Amino acid sequence: MTVFATMRRAAVLGGMALAAIALSGVAFAHKTKLTVYTAIENEQLEPFKKGFEADNPTIEIAWVRDSTGVMTAKLIAEKDNPRADVIWGLAASSVGLMAGMGMIEPYTPANAAALKPIFKSGKNPETWVGMDAFLAVVCFNTAEADKNKKPKPTSWADLVKPEYKDSIVMPNPASSGTGYLTIAGWLTIMGEDAGWKFMDALHQNVSQYLHSGSAPCVQAAKGERLIGIGFDMRGATEKTKGAPIDLIVPKEGLGWEMEATAIVKGTKNLDAAKKLADWASSLKANELYGKYYAIVANPTVKSMPPNYPADGEKLMAKVDVDWMAKNRDRILAEWTKRYDGKSAPKAK
């Protein structure tokens, strides 16, 4: 009796287990898992994933997120056996580099025509499509400025004044993409000769070249430094959290970079990847980008996230992305020769 009862219970349990496995198998078969490599900010991951999955219920996004440098190195190292299906939110210069290495599957997403021309690779079909732009702005700590009676700068030229001696931090262009776009911006606006002369003068006021594009505005926000030159979005979020900083767009214009979407060549989920590329260029997606960035690819989206500097878009330097890529090694070698090695024993 008890034996039968036990057996019956076991059979029922077993059946339920089987059914559960079968069901999950069915569910699994329906959902395509897309591995997406990204460098977008942590707080954006959840909304972006939800936004896409709501419109594409059969596809599931699995993120791998780290800083731009780490993700770029990882993608290139995995070149012979790619693990990512899609890149969604990585610096366009990185994606451009990969396109040059034949790592990108060319595809013009459904909504590409509606986007601003500079937000596209310009190839046919497109290798990548831009999402939003970020700028290398000046983050200025007003609390420290009041304490030490320092005036607020409004231009790059202001930053070389002696009163800012040792109070500026900026990213090291040899270790940070933001650092490189900053100096490429200067070289574009001022021309090579004047640009290097400006950096020579600025070097006298720079107390440190940091290894990250976020760090300068964070340090300015926390009063470690008076002025940080770096990633605008980081400055804006710090200000929202209560940091006493102003974000300044220098009047001469400034360097900038985009985040981009691209399909990785060799993906086993090409159809799903194309759906993501389509969605990432849609108006809906652009509205989502607009919650975090002031400048997005779709011209109809008018956005102004809290504490963003106004009129950044007007002052974006006319940088030539190809020129930036081709001259990178030369510029970095020159920069390193001038400022990197000898900057260490500065103590007097």
Place this chain on the structure above:
Amino acid sequence: MSLAASSRPPILRIAVSRDDLMMRLGVVLFAVVLLVIVGLPLWSLLAKGFEDRDGKFVGLANYVSYFSTPALFDSALNSLHVSAVCTLIVVPLAFFYAYALTRTVLPVRWLFQGISLIPIFAPSLLPGLALVYLFGNQGFFKGLIGGSIYGFDGIVIAQIFYCFPHATLILVTALATADARLYEAADALGASKLRVFCTVTLPGAKYGLISAALVVFTMVMTDFGIAKVIGGNFNVLATDVYKQVIGQQNFSMGAVVGMVLLAPAALAFLVDRVVQRKQVALLTARAVPLIPKPKLGRDLFFTGFCTVVSVGILAILGMAAWGSLIKYWPYNLSLTLANYNFTNFDASGWDSYFNSVEMAIGAAVFGTVLMFVGAWLNEKTREFFFMRGVVQFLAFLPMAVPGLVLGLGYIFFFNAPNNPLNFLYATLAILVINTVAHFYTVGHLTATTALKQIDPEFESVSASLKVPVWRTFARVTAPICLPAILDIAIYLFVNAMTTVSSVIFLYAPDTKLASVAAVNIEEAGTTAAAAALCIVIVITSAAVKALHVLADRFLLGRLQAWRRR
């Protein structure tokens, strides 16, 4: 070789029995495992040093351009400079601390011992953050150091904190084994205290001192986490690797710098060989353990010394703990627990923490078995010198490899389409293997040291009784070495909880680790949350260590009773 062959009597040939063959086969297998988890991945990156960016072979061209770039060469000098200074500070400091723990009568000895371990539980991010809070431009004591904390001074202070427990652990082991008869004899002969210290104590700890110096030197050389946060403009080789690989995706040049960094490892390997050859067993069967007797002046002095060092360690930890509770440094110092709600700062939230714990347990289990069995095979196999040398070298390599180089090497090797092991890639298993490989050297050294303490008589007796070696291993060797085995397991666990530089390249969507999350959170500017995650990691490791101490007491009572007789 010829000497060994000619002097080998026929009796020995009989002794090359099935056991010997099995052991040799074991050594070969073990060498293959090390080759797969250390040698080949390393080579697959370092080989890029001889290629240009497009993968064409260019010979030594990259090396030539490296050594002719003054900025890069300066970094090499900076690295040597900062490593030498840290070694010269840490080793004496750790020596006196270890001396106090083993040779004097301290009140609350267990507490001092516990505090000395704290830095090992912390991600290298923690001292950097704490130093900024303490001595940064907004720090509480910024006036104290008379200059900027960013740069040489900052690196040195943070490295002292970070390396101190490693050196102390090695030196405690070295000083714990001493023969009281030597001291009695010296005393009877009327030798002065200084003379006894110089002629008995120091020589006895020589191997430990040299090991500690080598470990500290290479740790400072290869660590990049501290240099990145607090190094300022002080360029070192480890940050150069970062610039080349992360900043410029120049794997070739990164490989060259990585190769240059291997030089200290090669040196360490050679020094170790020489020292080991000269080492004589300290603890013979007749030795009488040295038990320190109370002596007021000395004990007071060392209690004071240990208190000062402990306060230094606790100040850094305490600053980080307090920093983790601050709302917005330095403008809103009110306290909050919100920084511990990691979901707000990293999408993986607390998941990354549980991944870390899982990974750390995996590394502790897999790594301990591999390290102990491997060290046993390598120590107890007779002759077979070449292969054993290869194993010893492969076990030494990881110490000098920056995690970044090993991590990328793992991508190139384990992700290669024609590698039959590529199913491991992007799993938790690859993180476990990578971590074990990364921390191989110290575990291997610990196991080797423990095995050297056991009289080879055991094997001889077992062999003459026709007991197979594996049974001697299971019944005698492993139980005797249990304390060392537990030490290795704990060492792997705590390091797996804090490691960043290598695993940052290897995690998949569902295997992100807490230590990596802490770095990401810090990057995003939320310093307090990063400090909070570091504190959670410290607490976890400290709790595991506390369990270990309890287990040790229990096991020591049961299995180590023979030591007391």
